[in-house]
Amino acid sequence: MKVICTKCGGMHVACKAMINPNDKSFRNYTDEAFIYGWCEDCGYGVVLSDVDEVKADIDRRYADYCAEHGSEPLYAQCEIVWKDESFTEPQPVTIKLSVDADDATDKKIFFYCNGIADLKSLADFEGEDFVLTDCISLTTELK
């Protein structure tokens, strides 16, 4: 597990979890634990992302998709967070899993990446101006 602050990429973060109050032992995370948390470095509430879990989820969805359809998906529907909070984006966004630009669909594409490995790298803080926090689905059709 590697949970990061989506604003600074740091790991000095805190999130909601259930503990046994008697011996303070950890039980589990609450459902919203990684949606909103506290970053000690930023000093305010931020969106947290479990990078390893996001990547593992993409691997699972990709394997499931290929097994079910016998072909590779072309697009990914994803949730992203801008590092700079002054930007917002209607969610989910569509990320194309190839770098072939096509004028007919260009307006609907938020970002082009070079396949599944590249998509997974978007979950890392380093790289782009946004962080991929959740892959909702893989598809061959643009919605």
Ligand SMILES: [Zn+2]
């Ligand atoms: Zn931070």
